[in-house]
Amino acid sequence: MNVADQFLVKKMNLKTLFKEIIRKSPISRAELSKITGLNKSTVSSQINTLIEKNLVFEIGQGQSSGGRRPVMLVFNKKAGYALGIDIGVDFINGILTDLGGNVVASQYKETAVSSAEEAIAILFSLIDELISSVPDSRYGLVGIGVCVPGIVDKNEEIVFTPNSEWIVKDLKSIIEQKFSVPVLIENEANAGAYGEKVFGAAKNLSNIIYVSIGTGIGIGIIINQELYRGNNGFSGEMGHMTIDFNGPKCSCGNRGCWELYASERAFYNPSSKKSIHLTRNELINLAQNNDAETLILLQKFGFYIGIGLTSVLNTFNPQSVIIRNSIVESQPIVLNSIKSAVTSRIYSISQNEYDLMPSALGQNAPALGTSSIVIERFLELVTE
Incomplete structure (x- = not known):
């Protein structure tokens, strides 16, 4: 040899x-x-x-x-630390973890901004605050993982963010130049799927679908324990599959997209006099008090989620579908409505072959996902 x-x-x-x-x-x-x-x-x-x-x-x-x-x-989980940052449409959620994925510190900031410069300033401030919490260690901060609600190509450039105009294409290089550490850019749903796979509800599963429902809808796909990104990194944009070919025009250019009916933007739509002014806490209180109009809104929300999930299940035949959405997680009536819509449409032989469940990690799933990918890349390099 x-x-x-x-x-x-x-x-x-x-x-x-x-x-x-x-x-x-x-x-x-x-x-x-x-x-x-x-x-x-x-x-x-x-x-x-x-x-x-x-x-x-x-x-x-x-x-x-x-x-x-x-x-x-x-x-030695405390030999180094990683940041996971989830950039949402109107928020930034950041966590600091050790090499075992244990959360050491967290920061959450709302981003009602009008320009990229203002949003990046908020992002940098959040990262600075988290870095100040990094304990002394052999390797210090080993990297920063960032996920965004949009299309990220295989070169980690942000191609399209239909609901966030301020997110810039070269965010990776901007952050690397500022903080001088390796930076990862990932799609938010992919990151959430990976977070659930490593730390959450899908730890012992090989094939899962993670459905992220916020202002839009995206899915993350785990096949044979590997994150599936597609040929150019564009997989998972099923929020833009058509469920009504005569439906309204979507920001993507298509008509009747799933997310026009089943996203939080659809739920809190001006056309619904009841939902447009509701806060999350008010929604919970009304549902707990069996307010009829609120329960109808929640059931309708679950119905449209289920319509799209039927196609997802028929396409991928996963072991589990994990849904990340605060309304679904807090309102059992929505999950029941989803299951009812799916059951009435899917092949009977498939009905007992999958689990349908809310996220185990909640809002931290995408940030934990990016952090775990950063850690894996670091550990791969340090053992070269």
Whole structure:
């Protein structure tokens, strides 16, 4: 075996051992040898490298099955930190996490702005506040992940944000120049799907659909445990599939798009005298008091969500559909209405093959998703 091949094998062994430690820590060297099939001297040598990089540390002795009690190895989650930023239509939600995805600090700002300059100033202020909360560590801030409600291409350039005019195409380079750390740009629904896959309701699932319902609708797709982005990164724009070919014109140029009927913008539409002036708390109170008009609005909202989900389920046949929307999460009548609409339209043989549930992570799902992708990229580089 030549030197180049030896180096590649060592690198692969290091990554394999590190992944097992992350998955199963605390774990002993002997157990790692057994799981990976690597001999004890190789395991010992590679573990020493991980300890030198401050990615792994030793803790007290574990249980013995005979002989000396083993020293246990643990992933050092506090060796570095990552930022996850979710830029919504009228808000920015930011979290600071350690390398294990545990939230250390968070910031939320509303963005009723009129220009890109004003919005970027708010974004930079939020990032500065979160960076000030980064604890001392070997690697410090390892990167910033940002997700936006729009189309992001494979080069992480923002192509189109139909509901947010201020978001600029080269946001990645603008943030990198300001903060001098690696920056990731991702679609918001993709990020939410990944957050649920790594930390939330889809931890043990391989094929899921994450539906983000806000001002518009987007979906994130996990296939065989991998985030599916499509050929150019444009997958998941199912908010713009037609559910009424005679429907009104959408901002995307199409007519009768799903999000014209099933988004929060549709729910809080001026055509509905009841809903246009409701705050979320008022909505909850009216629903709890069985206000008839409010319950009808909520049922109609769920019905239109279900109409679109029927096509999604027929297309992807996922194990689970996870819905991220504050109204769905707080109002059981909406989820029941969604299920009723889907059940009456989908193949009977498919009805028991999937779960339909609200998000387990709520508004932090997209930010956690971008943070986790940033962490994975960092860990991949630091173990090269």
